[in-house]
Amino acid sequence: MANKKYTVMLGLLGLISTASFAQEVTTVETTTTTTTTTPVNLHKTYVGTDADNAWVYNSEMVKNADQQNRFVTDAYPYPAKPRNMWELSLGVGPSFLISSIxxxxxxxxxxxxxxxxxxxxxxxxxxxxxxxxxxxxxxxTSALSATPYLHNYRTNMHQGSLDLLASLNAISGYRGNSKVDWYLLAGYSFNSARVGVNVDGGQKLAGVTGSRSDIRSKVKDAFSSEDNPFLSLEDNKRYETIVLDRGDGSRSNAVGSEDRINRHGLNYGMGVAFKVSPRFNIGVEQKFTTVLNNSDILAGLAVQPQGRNATVSSTQLKFNFNLGSSARAIEPLWWVNPNNYVYSELKSTKPLPDADGDGVTDQFDLEPNTPAGCAVDTRGRSLDTDGDGVPDCRDKQVVTPNTWFPVDADGVGTDPCCNQAPVVVAADCAITSLPSVTFSGSSVNLSSGAESALANAASQLNANPNCKVKVVAYGSSNKRAQQLSWDRANVVRNYLVERQGISESRIIFQYGNDGNANAVDLYPTTEEGPSTVPAPFPHLQKS
Structure with missing residues (x-):
C-alpha cells in the first residue's frame, strides 16, 4: 500500500514539475519579447551579475517606486526592495516518532x-x-489491557506549522548568486493526531522471547506478513484500540474530540536546496518537532502520569516552484546576492570628465576652459589673488593695490603718486597654488582629507620660507554665517600653527567673504595682513 502511495505522489510531482518547466520557457520568451520593446526610461537596478543573467527591473517591480525614482536620480542612496516571488513546495519522505517505544x-x-x-x-x-x-x-500491562501485551502503535498526524528560515550563504563578497541554498529553520506547530494500538495482536506476541533485536525482528515480520504464526489477517490490517486524550483518566487537556490528541510543538532543523532553473529547485530537509505536554501519548502510552515529550522526525525530499510573473517580480531573495549590485557599480564606474584638466570635474567647474598650468579654487576658477581680473598664472604683479587699478593685460597697475607704472619685481614666493579644505553642514571639525590637504600646504610653505598663506573663509549672509566663517578660518589657522609648525606671522586671516560657505581657500602670497582677528559674535562661537 505504501509503495502505491509513493508511486502516485511521485507521479503527481512529475506532472507539476513538467508544467513548471513549460511555464518557465513561456515566461522567458515573453520576457525577451518585452525587453526589446521596453521604453528607454527603465529604472535600472542590477541584483545579479552578467554571468547570472542579471535582473534589470523598473519601477513596476519594486514596492516603493518613489524611492527607486529618487535612487536613480541620485537623490537617495539606496535602491528600493524588489518584489520577489513566492515559493511553493511539495515534499515527501520518511517520518518516525522518537519516544519510549x-x-x-x-x-x-x-x-x-x-x-x-x-x-x-x-x-x-x-x-x-x-x-x-x-x-x-x-x-x-496498562489501562488498555490488563493482559500482558507487546505495545505496537500507528499514529496518523496532521501538522500545521509556521517557521522562520535563515539562509546561510545568500550574501557573499566573492561570487554572484548562489546555486545552493543552505538554511536553518525554527518555528511553532500545532499537531493533531489519532493513535491506534494493536492490543489484540500484542497479546498474542507477548510470549515472543529472545534479544531485543530478535523480538523486534519477529514483531516486524508478524506485522508485514499475511501468513504468520502470531496474527490473523484481520489483526494484521488494523490497530483496533484508539488511545483517548481524556476519558480514561490519564489526560485532561484535550482540545476537540476525545479520539484526537492535540498538542503544541517547537520546530527546528536544517535543509539544502539546489537550483535547477530560475523557476525550479530540489531540496532535502531534516525537520524535528518536539511535541509538548506529555506527548508520549502520541506513541499510545496513555497511562504514564508524567510521560516524556515525544519528537517527530521528518526527512523530506522537496520539489520547489517559484510562483509569479517574471515581468513583475524576481526570483526569491535568498537566491539573490545583494552585493552583486555594489560590485557591478564599482566595475562600471569611470572617471568623471575634466575637459580643462584643472582637477575639478566638468560637473562642478564654473570655468570649464581654464588655461593649462593655472591654479584654481574649489569651483575650478583661476586664482586671482588681487582681484584685478588677470589670473595669477598670467599676472606679472600678483598683488596689485586697489588704488593702482585699472591694470594692463599683464595685471600691472599704475602708481597714482607718480602716474607711471611701477617697476615690476619678481615675486619671491614660488608657490603657485595651495589646496582648499571643505566642511560639511555646520561642522567646524577637520576631516582626515582636510588634514591631509593642510599637511601638504604646510610642506610647501616650509620649502618656501618667503611665502605666506592667506586663509580665506566665506559666509556673510547673517551673524551666524559670519561667525561660522570665522570659526572655520580659525580652525585652519590653528592647525597650521599648532600641528604643522607654521609661524603665525606667515598667516593672513580673512573671513566673511562672499563665496562657498563650506570651503576655506588657501592662497600663497607675500603681502602683509593680520594673522588673526577677534571673533565677530563670540556668543555664537563654536570652536
Missing amino acids: DPTLGYGATFSLRKAVGHVFSIRPQYGFHIMYGHDYRAR
Whole structure:
C-alpha cells in the first residue's frame, strides 16, 4: 500500500514539475519579447551579475517606486526592495516518532509556501501529514489491557506549522548568486493526531522471547506478513484500540474530540536546496518537532502520569516552484546576492570628465576652459589673488593695490603718486597654488582629507620660507554665517600653527567673504595682513 502511495505522489510531482518547466520557457520568451520593446526610461537596478543573467527591473517591480525614482536620480542612496516571488513546495519522505517505544519508519508529505523577508530570512507556513509506527520489545500491562501485551502503535498526524528560515550563504563578497541554498529553520506547530494500538495482536506476541533485536525482528515480520504464526489477517490490517486524550483518566487537556490528541510543538532543523532553473529547485530537509505536554501519548502510552515529550522526525525530499510573473517580480531573495549590485557599480564606474584638466570635474567647474598650468579654487576658477581680473598664472604683479587699478593685460597697475607704472619685481614666493579644505553642514571639525590637504600646504610653505598663506573663509549672509566663517578660518589657522609648525606671522586671516560657505581657500602670497582677528559674535562661537 505504501509503495502505491509513493508511486502516485511521485507521479503527481512529475506532472507539476513538467508544467513548471513549460511555464518557465513561456515566461522567458515573453520576457525577451518585452525587453526589446521596453521604453528607454527603465529604472535600472542590477541584483545579479552578467554571468547570472542579471535582473534589470523598473519601477513596476519594486514596492516603493518613489524611492527607486529618487535612487536613480541620485537623490537617495539606496535602491528600493524588489518584489520577489513566492515559493511553493511539495515534499515527501520518511517520518518516525522518537519516544519510549522503538520507532519503525513511516512516511509523510508536506505542502508549504515560502516568502522572503530579506536576503537572509524568510517565513514559511506549512501543512504536513505523517503516518508513524512503533513496535515495543517489552511486554507490559496498562489501562488498555490488563493482559500482558507487546505495545505496537500507528499514529496518523496532521501538522500545521509556521517557521522562520535563515539562509546561510545568500550574501557573499566573492561570487554572484548562489546555486545552493543552505538554511536553518525554527518555528511553532500545532499537531493533531489519532493513535491506534494493536492490543489484540500484542497479546498474542507477548510470549515472543529472545534479544531485543530478535523480538523486534519477529514483531516486524508478524506485522508485514499475511501468513504468520502470531496474527490473523484481520489483526494484521488494523490497530483496533484508539488511545483517548481524556476519558480514561490519564489526560485532561484535550482540545476537540476525545479520539484526537492535540498538542503544541517547537520546530527546528536544517535543509539544502539546489537550483535547477530560475523557476525550479530540489531540496532535502531534516525537520524535528518536539511535541509538548506529555506527548508520549502520541506513541499510545496513555497511562504514564508524567510521560516524556515525544519528537517527530521528518526527512523530506522537496520539489520547489517559484510562483509569479517574471515581468513583475524576481526570483526569491535568498537566491539573490545583494552585493552583486555594489560590485557591478564599482566595475562600471569611470572617471568623471575634466575637459580643462584643472582637477575639478566638468560637473562642478564654473570655468570649464581654464588655461593649462593655472591654479584654481574649489569651483575650478583661476586664482586671482588681487582681484584685478588677470589670473595669477598670467599676472606679472600678483598683488596689485586697489588704488593702482585699472591694470594692463599683464595685471600691472599704475602708481597714482607718480602716474607711471611701477617697476615690476619678481615675486619671491614660488608657490603657485595651495589646496582648499571643505566642511560639511555646520561642522567646524577637520576631516582626515582636510588634514591631509593642510599637511601638504604646510610642506610647501616650509620649502618656501618667503611665502605666506592667506586663509580665506566665506559666509556673510547673517551673524551666524559670519561667525561660522570665522570659526572655520580659525580652525585652519590653528592647525597650521599648532600641528604643522607654521609661524603665525606667515598667516593672513580673512573671513566673511562672499563665496562657498563650506570651503576655506588657501592662497600663497607675500603681502602683509593680520594673522588673526577677534571673533565677530563670540556668543555664537563654536570652536
